[in-house]
Amino acid sequence: MVEVAFTIGHKEYVLSAQPGEEKLLKRAAAALDTEARQILEQAGRMPEQRLLLLAGLMLADRMGGMEDRAEKAERELSRLQSNPQKVEVPVIPDDLKEAMAELAARAEAAAERLEDRLGR
Known part of the structure; x- marks a missing residue:
């Protein structure tokens, strides 16, 4: 196990991760920190648990929106693949x-x- 240090909303954390997963953990922590900092800028200081809860909910909401967009894009792609439109090239x-x-x-x-x- 490898220890990974990161910051979320001005607080330092250290977690253990499997070798090779450090980059993923740091990226996830950075996303959570971005949300936490936005909350702190708008609301000021708050208890750590509430801050982490709100930041997690904001990320979950963003992820839900992305999933909806991905599903819509997959449906459109499937429709286009099953019914390709013929394109006629004009001949002079x-x-x-x-x-x-x-x-x-x-x-x-x-x-x-x-x-x-x-x-x-």
Whole structure:
């Protein structure tokens, strides 16, 4: 076991963790600390148990919202995968391509004639 130290709402804690889990514990503690600090900024000092309870509830609420969004995204993905929409790519007819190429050639020729007249 490894001991991990962290702070939540201005109080130091030390917990034991399995080797390799230190980073996860520190990340979770940092999330809880962020919520706790916001509570302390708004409400001022309060008992440690209440602070941890409120911070935990705020995180649970945020997680619930994320779960709802993830479920909605998964449903939309499933719908799209089961019923993919066909996308039609417009095809330019050959005669239109030729006409556009002819217009481009005429425009280039006109530009060259104009440059010659202007002496460039």
